[in-house]
Amino acid sequence: MKIIASTLNAKYIHTNLAIRYLKAYAAPDYDVELAEYTIKDPTLNIVTDLYNKKPDLIGFSCYIWNIEETIKVIEIIRKIMPDVKIVLGGPEVSYDVIHWLNRLPEINYIVIGEGEETFKQLLDELNGNMELDKVLGIGYLKDGKPVINPVRNKVDLREMPSPFRFEEDIPHLSKRVIYIETSRGCPFSCQFCLSSIEVGVRYFNREKIKEDIRYLLDNGAKTIKFVDRTFNISRSYAMEMFQFLIDERRPGAVFQFEITGDIMRPEVIDFLNKEAPAGLFRFEIGVQSTNDLTNELVKRRQNFEKLTRTVRMVKEGGKIIQHLDLIAGLPEENYDSFRKTFNDVFELEPEELQLGFLKMLRGTGLRISAKHFGYTYMDHAPYEILGNNVIDFDDIIRIKQVEDVLEKYWNDHRMDRTVKFLTSQSFDTPFDFFQEFGTYWEKQNWSRIGHQLEDLFTRLKQFLSEKNIKDSDLAEGLMKYDYLINRRYKPRKAWWDDIVERKTRAELYEELIKEGKFMNDLNLNERELYKHTQIEVFPFCIKTYQQTGNIIPQTSFGIIYFEPADGSPTIYPLDTIIVQKKTVS
CATH class of the missing domain: 3.40.50.280 (Cobalamin-binding domain)
Structure with a gap:
């Protein structure tokens, strides 16, 4: 055959x-x-x-x-x-x-x-x-x-042959996400998840798994994602694998895991914070909801206090990127409750926050009891919910507006400083910022048209201006800061209005050249200074912001140096380089 x-x-x-x-x-x-x-x-x-x-x-x-x-x-x-x-x-x-x-x-x-x-x-x-x-x-x-026909007994995973030793896969390993499993099953019984159907956790042969990982790395694999439902269910096993991956790492390799945050032991995190190279590991942590009744109804055991401790310890270590998941539409989680869930989790400032919507998967306990909670949902895959007894389709539409701008303005990391400022200073809660902006985005029909990078800045600027948002001038200054610091090359055209006047710019460059220290420190001649730098004005004190993170409203100038070697720009406060009484306060 x-x-x-x-x-x-x-x-x-x-x-x-x-x-x-x-x-x-x-x-x-x-x-x-x-x-x-x-x-x-x-x-x-x-x-x-x-x-x-x-x-x-x-x-x-x-x-x-x-x-x-x-x-x-x-x-x-x-x-x-x-x-x-x-x-x-x-x-x-x-x-x-x-x-x-x-x-x-x-x-x-x-x-x-x-x-x-x-x-x-x-x-x-x-x-x-x-x-x-x-x-x-x-x-x-x-x-x-x-x-x-009757279902067969589970296969002995320890005797499973390797699925990675096919020659036709080798040319593609460096370009694809490679999935690997070291166990099957899940110790938890979350009623919205298919993993709740299979009882118990079974493990593959550890040494065979390690040999497969070595083989994949030796043949160029860069991104390896472990699909174990709870990779850290066994502390000793997780520690053994983490140590192995640290020892066997290759340049550019990244390993991703699904972690249960509230059972992560502090000593494991301490070990990773000390021993793991930055960027080697990524954690995906499912939070889903912080509503205790909701979690009880879906048989989800979760200690949010311990989960918070884990996320914060990992974040303080600065070594591991964290991706946290939320699910809108779980039982008894109405719009206001989900708003609280979102704010609880956003406060942890994960590098990525995924806002998903409940899907009534075939075979799950929640689909079986859907009528009890008044669920309506799509007849065909992905079976996403349309409402239940505490949340209607209007609420779902609103939350989808949050999801849209969350992806563009937080998960894509185009303006982290700006979003942190707006969510902490200009709006009552982070959710309120994303909701108001998302609703405005939809009313402008922007979801139906494409966008360039600059469009994301001009659209946020328009929203802040039309809505008369508190401290919008400071937010726009941070937008400019974010835009410049994330560019590899000098922008040819500015999207902002507060352009430094030609005369002022000339005076500042003249003082820089006369003083000389800045050019000497960066080993720049006069031609290179003009080619690789740009002077901009900001509505806050750059020096204070860079040193303390505090926003002090005042006019200050910064010079942006676009490093030609790797394209990573740096913003220097000009008042720490020169004294220009006429133009710098």
Whole structure:
């Protein structure tokens, strides 16, 4: 048989771990060819590529983000390849098998749950006696009626073959996110998560995992993401792996983990703060809600005080980037409660804060009890909620406006100083800033048009001006500071209004050249001074701001030096370099 294991990834840089395990487990009896696409690829392009491979069997790995696009591919495949066997697997089709068998008459089989051993046995029967009733863990139609065979026992993860030793993957390792798992299962029972369905945690062979990581690093892998649901459930295991990764690190390599924040021991964080190189690790921490009743209703055990301690200790260490998650729409979390949740978490100043919306995943306890909480939600994937008994669609629309500007103005780190100032000084709470700006953004129809980098600054400037926001002049000064400090090259055109007059600029440069120290310190001649620097005026004292972080309203001048070697600009307060009584206060 010519066998294809395929999937549609969310992005080109992603890789699918599941189909690689299928390929590895089926070998050497079967040579499974991998075929990965993205949900953005034209459907007919995917179909054409699969058709040209002339398969006898195609297996698709299915998730909420790709199921609808996968169905489009399947429907066409069946029309042009009537004899090909089509097998579905993955979390999206494992928990409502009868629904998918009835909805998709084009498919032949569904592999339920953990698929490696099941897929291999299915291939054996299709290649042999066709005794499908012997294949544990599959669903199919027989005489027009659904048949679901008993689910098999869990595979022994310690004996699993490596999914990383395929030569065809080597050229792509440096360009893709490589996913790896060292355990399966989750110790928690959060009712909105599929991981709550599987009881207990099972581990892979540690030494095999370490050898795989060495192999990936030796072959150029740069970003390795551990998909363990709770990487730090075992303190000793986490410490062992952290130490191993520190010892085996390569230049440019980054490791990402899903961490449960409130069980992270302080001694582990102390170890990482001392031993881990900056930028080597990234933590993803699911907070979801700080409402105690909400967490109780979804069976989520969380100590926010301990989680806060973890996030702050990690942040103080300055070594690890943190990505915190929130979910809007959980039971009994109304708009005001979610506002508090957002503010509680934003106060921790994570490098990234993801605001997501509850999805009623098939098989989860929350979907089963959806009527109890008055949920309405999309019929098709991703099953996002439309409302419940405490939050309506109007509230959801408003929170989505928050999500939009949060991504642009915080997670993309284009103006961190500005946002920190606005959220702490100009608005009652951080949520209120993002909500008011997000609503204004939507009313301007900006969500329907594209934007350049400068547009983000001019649009915020317009919002602050029209809304008559407190201390908007200081915020605009910080916007200018953020804009200049994050540029690699001198801007050709300014988006701000307070342009330094030509005469003043000339006088300042004249004093710089006459005094000479600034040029000597940076080893610049007069030509290079004009080429690589720019003088701007700010509505606050730059020197005080840089030394203490305090904003003192006063006019001050700064010279921005755009380092030609690496493009990292530095802003120097001019009043610490020269005394220019006429122009510098």
